[in-house]
Amino acid sequence: MKTEFILQAAQAVNAAILSSESAIESLDREIGDGDHFINMKRGCATIVTMYDELASLSPDAALQKIGMKLLSTIGGASGPLIGSFFMAMAKTVKEQGAETLPQIAAVFAAGVEAIKNRGKADLGEKTMLDVLIPVSRTFTQLAAEGAERAPLLDALKREAETGMLATRDLIATKGRAAFLGERAIGHIDPGAKTSQVIIQTVCDLALG
Ligand code: ADP
Numbered sequence: 178m179k180t181e182f183i184l185q186a187a188q189a190v191n192a193a194i195l196s197s198e199s200a201i202e203s204l205d206r207e208i209g210d211g212d213h214f215i216n217m218k219r220g221c222a223t224i225v226t227m228y229d230e231l232a233s234l235s236p237d238a239a240l241q242k243i244g245m246k247l248l249s250t251i252g253g254a255s256g257p258l259i260g261s262f263f264m265a266m267a268k269t270v271k272e273q274g275a276e277t278l279p280q281i282a283a284v285f286a287a288g289v290e291a292i293k294n295r296g297k298a299d300l301g302e303k304t305m306l307d308v309l310i311p312v313s314r315t316f317t318q319l320a321a322e323g324a325e326r327a328p329l330l331d332a333l334k335r336e337a338e339t340g341m342l343a344t345r346d347l348i349a350t351k352g353r354a355a356f357l358g359e360r361a362i363g364h365i366d367p368g369a370k371t372s373q374v375i376i377q378t379v380c381d382l383a384l385g
């Protein structure tokens with residue numbers, strides 16, 4: 178993983194989040210407090226403006242800087258979670274590198290583990306983790322099996338979509354939606370939706 182790829186991904190994600198505005202907005206209005214899109218938009222815009230500053234850094238230093246910045250700019254429940262995702266990825270890139278698919282899978286898994294720890298949440302709680310955990314498991318498994326890059330990335334996109342759609346039928350036990358009890362059923366979780374959009378965008382970029 179090169180810093181150049183991280184910067185391209187930031188730009189592509191920024192564009193993808195902006196074009197998903199209506200979908201994300203309506204979801205957080207239904208089962209949240211309506212700020213998730215604005216929070217993510219602010220985070221993406223900030224990272225895009227850091228292009229020159231990040232370009233001269235190693236991949237791990239760039240990820241660390243992005244994580245620290247997102248922690249303070251996204252806000253809400255998701256800011257600290259996404260910030261710790263990037264900082265844990267940075268640490269793992271530094272420790273073991275991120276050249277091969279198994280290494281990149283391990284980097285992603287470390288990021289997801291940090292979100293689980295920070296948010297004290299797991300699979301099935303109607304959060305972003307319902308996308309991130311299955312994607313990470315599939316990534317680790319397929320990379321270990323020696324899967325080719327293109328089918329692996331396609332599988333990750335499908336897993337993200339399935340996980341996002343599955344949040345519709347869940348009751349939330351974490352975050353603001355937890356206050357709604359059964360009334361949250363029938364609505365996709367906004368954080369799961371943005372996670373799916375981001376994974377799809379980064380996979381498409383990596384597919385070239
Ligand atoms: P807030 O809930 O403070 O308004 P956002 O609207 O930015 O923050 O983010 C809401 C999203 O954060 C939810 O849709 C959910 O996916 C995610 N989320 C909330 N709490 C947790 C948690 N404990 N663990 C993982 N994800 C969470």
Ligand code: MG
Binds near residue numbers: 209211212213253
């Ligand atoms: Mg919100």
